[in-house]
Amino acid sequence: MTRPAASQPADFDTARFARMEDIRQFLFHEARLLDTHQFEDWLALFTDDSTYWVPLEAAQTDPLSTSSIIHDDRTLLELRVRQITHPRAHARRPLARTVHQIGNVQILSKDASELRVASTLILLEYRPEVQRSWAALVEHRLRRVDGRLAIAAKRVNLINSEAELPGIAFLL
Numbered sequence: 001m002t003r004p005a006a007s008q009p010a011d012f013d014t015a016r017f018a019r020m021e022d023i024r025q026f027l028f029h030e031a032r033l034l035d036t037h038q039f040e041d042w043l044a045l046f047t048d049d050s051t052y053w054v055p056l057e058a059a060q061t062d063p064l065s066t067s068s069i070i071h072d073d074r075t076l077l078e079l080r081v082r083q084i085t086h087p088r089a090h091a092r093r094p095l096a097r098t099v100h101q102i103g104n105v106q107i108l109s110k111d112a113s114e115l116r117v118a119s120t121l122i123l124l125e126y127r128p129e130v131q132r133s134w135a136a137l138v139e140h141r142l143r144r145v146d147g148r149l150a151i152a153a154k155r156v157n158l159i160n161s162e163a164e165l166p167g168i169a170f171l172l
Helices: 014-035 039-043 074-085
Strands: 046-055 068-073 097-110 114-127 130-145 148-158
Touching: 014 039, 014 097, 014 114, 014 130, 014 148, 039 074, 046 074, 068 074
Parallel strands: 046 148
Antiparallel strands: 046 068, 097 114, 114 130, 130 148
């Protein structure tokens, strides 16, 4: 017995839905790379001119006007990955085990070259004898590079960014 096709809303845009699913899958892939400690592959998702920003203040509009928790260009991000994976980084051993849960993915804006995408992040981190949870509103600026999506900028707004934070020994 065949089922009738599910009806779609009158304004349902099949092409946009496919793009939205590609974006979701890209964000899920990024999270999986972090959770499985594939940091070099994660780094390869970023453009050469990318930025990675974790603001200190919730409404911060400029990473240079006040302190940030993290504000890395591509070079500093590469250094951060090298530090995390260095065998003598004893403070990071064993590496934190994490689960990044990505949700509420929305396209905020798009132009000819970039998409601005918002999502939510719930992150569980486990290091010996300590489990912590983190939550954030995340914004990616994505662009196509050689036919694939790439991260031009990533902003992670921790919901408790202005509170006293323990050391962040992983990537958000």
